[in-house]
Amino acid sequence: MDFYKSEPKTLLAVDCIIFGFDGESLQILLIKRGLEPERNKWSLMGGFVQADESPEEAASHVLFKLTGLENVYMEQCGVFGNPNREKYGRVVSLTYFALIDTKQYTHIITDEYEAKWFPVNKHPTLIFDHLDMITVAKRALRTKAALYPILFELLPEKFTIPQISALYEAVYDTELDKRNFNRKLLSSDLLIKLNEKDKEHSKKGAFYYKLNMDLYKEKIMSFLRYLPSWSIEG
Amino acid sequence: MDFYKSEPKTLLAVDCIIFGFDGESLQILLIKRGLEPERNKWSLMGGFVQADESPEEAASHVLFKLTGLENVYMEQCGVFGNPNREKYGRVVSLTYFALIDTKQYTHIITDEYEAKWFPVNKHPTLIFDHLDMITVAKRALRTKAALYPILFELLPEKFTIPQISALYEAVYDTELDKRNFNRKLLSSDLLIKLNEKDKEHSKKGAFYYKLNMDLYKEKIMSFLRYLPSWSIEG
DNA sequence: CCAAAAGTGTTAATCCTACACCCATGT
DNA sequence: ACATGGGTGTAGGATTAACACTTTTGG
Known part of the structure; x- marks a missing residue:
């Protein structure tokens, strides 16, 4: 049964581009990492896909951990897997964009990081290739929103x-x-x-x-x- | 430096939905596997992401191995990662759709499998969740082709x-x-x-x-x- | 000469765009 | 009373949709 045992395994991560709208401008939720590696640097919220969860579930868990929100509109929008994209080992990252009403977001669930909303075009420097991830997510958002009315997910009831x-x-x-x-x-x-x-x-x-x-x-x-x-x- | 050592690793695969057009109908290229597991069953062409390649590169390699073609239009279109989707161990699969002119495709490069074009809506039963992959890829193709003239990739010069x-x-x-x-x-x-x-x-x-x-x-x-x-x- | 597929024009309806003024209210 | 932002209508142009006949040529 061990047909695949000679194949390489890799770390699989998910990173969330969390879009929010406060009634005026489009924002993204970023975290300042409280843990190593890259402590005290700004980044997207992410996590590793665990053995008992699908990547979608992992993304939902990541989002829940940060915002306490469930059943949020999310969509897979990118794959970042250059062998050298992280310095701490090979990690392939799947990106998901999430759309939330900023009013729903009240507090952070854990204290492993600080989180803060930033205007989507004016945010601090990010670790790794997270800037590229945001660029791709913005494009995906525009494309999708051109065909489907998903932007209502960003608005309150x-x-x-x-x-x-x-x-x-x-x-x-x-x-x-x-x-x-x-x-x-x-x-x-x-x-x-x-x-x-x-x-x-x-x-x-x-x-x-x-x-x-x-x-x-x-x-x-x-x-x-x-x-x-x-x-x-x- | 071993920040991630407690995180689980997984097998990462790519599967290609290869669309072709023969002048009359839309087709997909499927393989009949010559090797275990699932020998003699029909499936999408796929492979594992190797340590020194990105998923995109892996998809290109897979396609090259099957068709001998390079610089083919490809686009990532899905992630299939339910923990139990394969019986031989946990594999997360990234799907890519590829668009090729069937006339360009002349022969298979390896002999690990048989390959055959099938009408996109009339093909044999496939292993695992490959049918879902095709469904998702067809949708992605339609969406993309509605906004961009990519279907020309399927036509000869x-x-x-x-x-x-x-x-x-x-x-x-x-x-x-x-x-x-x-x-x-x-x-x-x-x-x-x-x-x-x-x-x-x-x-x-x-x-x-x-x-x-x-x-x-x-x-x-x-x-x-x-x-x-x-x-x-x- | 006929079957089979290529190629071509017009009209009506719809949709998009550009544009400017009045309304309700809190201060 | 006035400043601020909310709300509305119309006309001209562009695009789309519905429609049928002529052309070419191999058999």
């Missing part, structure tokens, strides 16, 4: 249209025409207007909306039919 | 418009209106018409085209700007 708009502007680093954007948003039937306003961010107040969950789940899951659109430019 | 059309029909399992499709294709400026016809597949003959390589490379690389399109349905 009740949110306002100006918030969604700011979120899309942050993710795509662009400015949107609010009239066009609002129209498109509403015409998607994804939003249900509530009889309540957010008066915190403006005097007039913006109506809260919640997701049409049934439709949302359909659209999240939904599968491409046909769209040869070469029209996208760089 | 000279190809006809009816061929591209058939390819898109195969990938998206749909029928296309050739007038609309042709117009869109031509308006992309990706194609350069040649003064030569393929008379093999029809009496009238279809003009050959080749890719406008400069533009193609731009578009392949190009990065999403902004397209919140929730309009895609399942």
Whole structure:
């Protein structure tokens, strides 16, 4: 039964690119390591895949350990496995991006590290190839969000249209025409207007909306039919 | 320096979903294993990641070993790592889809297995979770091809418009209106018409085209700007 | 001469884009 | 009363979708 015994084994890690949105800008959650190696340096939150868990589970555990959150939207988005990418031995790392509402995140579960939100384009130097990981994750987020409405995962249960708009502007680093954007948003039937306003961010107040969950789940899951659109430019 | 010595190591494999197009239907290249374990059963082509190579390199090596082809379009598209997915020990497998022109593939390099093209929806039972891998790869191919013109990787250097059309029909399992499709294709400026016809597949003959390589490379690389399109349905 | 596949144009509907003003409120 | 941000409508242009006939040529 030992067919594979001559094959090399490797350490397998997962690293999480945790995106959050605070209502204004897109952020990532980084940790300052309290343990060796690379103590006191900033990095992504990660961990090793254990013998009794799949990589997805490992990523969920990592996220739980840092945030206390479960059932978070996560997606595998990269593989980093250059033989020399870490100095302490060969580690192949799988990256996952996670989308969380920053308001949900209240405290760190362990004290092996400090954690802090940073604007996605303005964060301290990171260890190893973690910067590349973020770059790849940002790209994956944009690609996915172009086809599926996953960015709602970053918003609280009740949110306002100006918030969604700011979120899309942050993710795509662009400015949107609010009239066009609002129209498109509403015409998607994804939003249900509530009889309540957010008066915190403006005097007039913006109506809260919640997701049409049934439709949302359909659209999240939904599968491409046909769209040869070469029209996208760089 | 042995910070990680208490962490578990695992076998890391790569499995390749090799898509090919023969001018009519979308195919995948499968092998009938000549060696244990699972001898004489059909499976994807795969191999273990070696100590001196990255997973991408391992995937390229696997592909080379099977087809003799290098510089093939490949993309990582899945991670399969349930602790019990293989009976012979724990193996985490990274999947890559590859796109090749079946005409380029002439012979197998080793004799450890038999290899054969199968229609993508009509192939023998596969070992382990290889069927899931194909499902995921098909989805990834559709998603990617919806945004980038990667399907040209499946075509020979000279190809006809009816061929591209058939390819898109195969990938998206749909029928296309050739007038609309042709117009869109031509308006992309990706194609350069040649003064030569393929008379093999029809009496009238279809003009050959080749890719406008400069533009193609731009578009392949190009990065999403902004397209919140929730309009895609399942 | 006929079967089989290639190639081509027009119209109506839809969607996208650009653009500017009024509204509600807290200070 | 005014500053701040929320909310709305329209018109022109571009893109898409639906539609059928002619061309070429090998057999």
